[in-house]
Amino acid sequence: MxxxxxxxxxxxxxxxxxxxxxxxxxxRPVFETYQAWQLELEREPVDFLGRRLNELMRVPREALAAELGAGAGDIVGLTNATTGLNIVAQSLDLKPGDQILTTDHEYSALEKTWAYVCRKTGAEVVVAKIPMPLVNEAQFTDAILAGMTGRTRVLFLSHITSPTALIFPIERAVAEARRRGIWSVIDGAHTPGHLRLDLDALGADFYSGNCHKWLMTPKGSAFLYARPEVQHLLNPLVISHGWTAKSKEPGASGAFGNSPFIDEVEMQGTRDPSAWLSVPSALAFRREHxxxxxxxxxxxxxxxxxxxxxxxxxxxxxxxxxxxxxxxxxxxxxxxxxxxxxxxxxxxxxxxxxxxxxxxxxxxxxxxxxxxxxxxxxxxxxxxxxxxxxxxxxxxxxx
Missing domain, CATH: 3.90.1150.10 (Aspartate Aminotransferase, domain 1)
Incomplete structure (x- = not known):
C-alpha cells in the first residue's frame, strides 16, 4: 500500500x-493544483478576485455538496471548521439561563468558543459524561438525552472526537433535538473523507468540517453547512462586501446574486481562495486511487x-x-x-x-x-x- x-x-x-x-x-497532484491557482491569482489579481471569484467559488461548492449529500446552496467555503463553528456559536440568540449541552470529549478550541459565548450571553454549558468504553449506540444516546432539559437550546456534538478518536452515533440525538426545538451544531472536523456523509439525511441544523484532513485538500479549506430553514439565523464574523441591509428579509439575495448565507459568509475581504478551489482536484485524486x-x-x-x-x-x-x-x-x-x-x-x-x-x-x-x-x-x-x-x-x- x-x-x-x-x-x-x-x-x-x-x-x-x-x-x-x-x-x-x-x-502532490492536489498541491500542484493549489499552486497553479495561486499563480493564476498573482498574474491578474483584479480579474481573479474582482470579476471571476464568484463563479470560481461555485465549482468546488457544487462538487463538495454532491460528495456530502447536501444542496449546493447549503454549504459555504471557509478556512477551517473552527471558523464555521464560531459563526454558528456567535450567531445564535442565547440568553441568561439557556443551556448548551455537549460532551466530555470535545475539542478544546470549541470548549473555549462556547465558554466565550456564555460569558457574553449568560448561557451555560452542560457536559454529558459519555460512559466508557463506548460499545453501543444506546449508551451514547441515553447519556445525551438525560442531559436535555427545558432550558437546553443547543446540542453541540463532535461526529468524530479529537482526543478519543471515537465515532459518536449522533443520528438519534440529532433527531430528538429537532423534535424538542433544540438547535443541533455538529463539529465534523475529522469527518469529510473519513466517513460517508449525507448531511441532508442527518438533519443537523449546522455542521462544519475540514477538507484539509481526510479529504486531503490543501490547508485552509473547510465548509459550513446550514439547513435552509436556519440559514437566516447566521451572521458573518466579518462584515464585508457580501453583506446587505436586507439580508434577513424573506427571499432576499446576497450582494453577488447568491443567497445571503453564501455571499455574507464567504466574502471576508481579500484572501487567497486557492485551497478551496483545489477541492475538486482532491476529490478526483481519491477517485483515481x-x-x-x-x-x-x-x-x-x-x-x-x-x-x-x-x-x-x-x-x-x-x-x-x-x-x-x-x-x-x-x-x-x-x-x-x-x-x-x-x-x-x-x-x-x-x-x-x-x-x-x-x-x-x-x-x-x-x-x-x-x-x-x-x-x-x-x-x-x-x-x-x-x-x-x-x-x-x-x-x-x-x-
Missing amino acids: SDNLARHFLLREDVVFLNHGSFGACP DWDGVAAQCRALAQETAMRLAELTGLDLLSAPEFCAPQMVAMALPDCDTAEIHRTLFDTYRIEIPVFRWQKTCIARLSVQGYNSRAQMDRLIEALTELLDLRSPARQAAR
Whole structure:
C-alpha cells in the first residue's frame, strides 16, 4: 500500500508520520493544483478576485455538496471548521439561563468558543459524561438525552472526537433535538473523507468540517453547512462586501446574486481562495486511487496496531471497533510523562504522533493513511515498548 502511495505525498522521508488527523497531508497532484491557482491569482489579481471569484467559488461548492449529500446552496467555503463553528456559536440568540449541552470529549478550541459565548450571553454549558468504553449506540444516546432539559437550546456534538478518536452515533440525538426545538451544531472536523456523509439525511441544523484532513485538500479549506430553514439565523464574523441591509428579509439575495448565507459568509475581504478551489482536484485524486479501498486497508492496519499495543499494555480499548474512527485510533498507555514520551518519539525515533493525557488516561492517537505501512506500525510498537518498558517482568506481572 504505502510504497506505491507514499510517492504521491510531500512528507519528509526521515519522519514516520502517524498524525494525519491533526492537519492532514496533501497529495502532490492536489498541491500542484493549489499552486497553479495561486499563480493564476498573482498574474491578474483584479480579474481573479474582482470579476471571476464568484463563479470560481461555485465549482468546488457544487462538487463538495454532491460528495456530502447536501444542496449546493447549503454549504459555504471557509478556512477551517473552527471558523464555521464560531459563526454558528456567535450567531445564535442565547440568553441568561439557556443551556448548551455537549460532551466530555470535545475539542478544546470549541470548549473555549462556547465558554466565550456564555460569558457574553449568560448561557451555560452542560457536559454529558459519555460512559466508557463506548460499545453501543444506546449508551451514547441515553447519556445525551438525560442531559436535555427545558432550558437546553443547543446540542453541540463532535461526529468524530479529537482526543478519543471515537465515532459518536449522533443520528438519534440529532433527531430528538429537532423534535424538542433544540438547535443541533455538529463539529465534523475529522469527518469529510473519513466517513460517508449525507448531511441532508442527518438533519443537523449546522455542521462544519475540514477538507484539509481526510479529504486531503490543501490547508485552509473547510465548509459550513446550514439547513435552509436556519440559514437566516447566521451572521458573518466579518462584515464585508457580501453583506446587505436586507439580508434577513424573506427571499432576499446576497450582494453577488447568491443567497445571503453564501455571499455574507464567504466574502471576508481579500484572501487567497486557492485551497478551496483545489477541492475538486482532491476529490478526483481519491477517485483515481480507489480511496475507499485504501481506507479499508488503513482501518485494518489501525485496528491491528491498537490490538497489538493493548496486548502489551493489558489496557482496554476505548471503544468497540464500530465506534472507532476508521483511520484513527486513540490507544491507551500506562501512566507516563506524556510530554516526555511525545518528545522522545520524535527526537529519538523520528515518529510524529500525538501523545497526551485525556482526563485520567494517557493516550497515543494513531492516524493511518495511504502513505503509511505495516513496517511503520512495527517501528511505533517497538519504540513504545522500549520507552514504556512494556516487556519488563514487573510490567508483565502488573498486567
